[in-house]
Amino acid sequence: MAAKGNWTIVFEDKMILKNYAEGASEGIGYKINDDAFWNQAKFSNIWAIQYGTSVTSDEVEYKDTTPHSSFADANLGDINQFSNKWDSAHLSQLQSDWDADERPESEKGARPTSYSS
Numbered sequence: 001m002a003a004k005g006n007w008t009i010v011f012e013d014k015m016i017l018k019n020y021a022e023g024a025s026e027g028i029g030y031k032i033n034d035d036a037f038w039n040q041a042k043f044s045n046i047w048a049i050q051y052g053t054s055v056t057s058d059e060v061e062y063k064d065t066t067p068h069s070s071f072a073d074a075n076l077g078d079i080n081q082f083s084n085k086w087d088s089a090h091l092s093q094l095q096s097d098w099d100a101d102e103r104p105e106s107e108k109g110a111r112p113t114s115y116s117s
Contacts, residue, residue: 005050005053006019007049007050007051007083008049008050008051009048010047011038011043011046011047011048012047014031014032014033014034015030015032016030016083016085016086016089017029018090028090030089030090032085032086034085042075042076045062045063045066046074046076047061047063048060049074049082051071051079051082059074060074087116087117088115090115094112094115098111098112
């Protein structure tokens with residue numbers, strides 16, 4: 001991959017990483033255990049995606065010798081299909097962290113109920 005994008009999706013690992021914000025220097029990634037999602041035919045030859053790079057012609061990497069392509073040219077649908085999965089996993093993590101925090105609710109605030117990238 002040419003450049004790290006705002007989003008990195010690694011199909012073999014079933015991993016979606018958000019590479020900006022959230023206070024993380026190297027991004028936050030979640031393994032998404034949803035075989036029906038990952039096994040869609042349109043993803044069968046995709047190795048990885050770097051979305052939101054400054055090199056838009058080199059965002060989708062294929063498993064075979066197909067030349068890298070832009071996300072739009074790969075015709076994979078909207079990036080929201082990945083960011084929504086990440087948001088759901090991140091919300092679960094935020095809720096788990098909140099539940100594990102032993103401080104009184106008055107100190108830690110309300111339990112997170114939604115998250116949107």
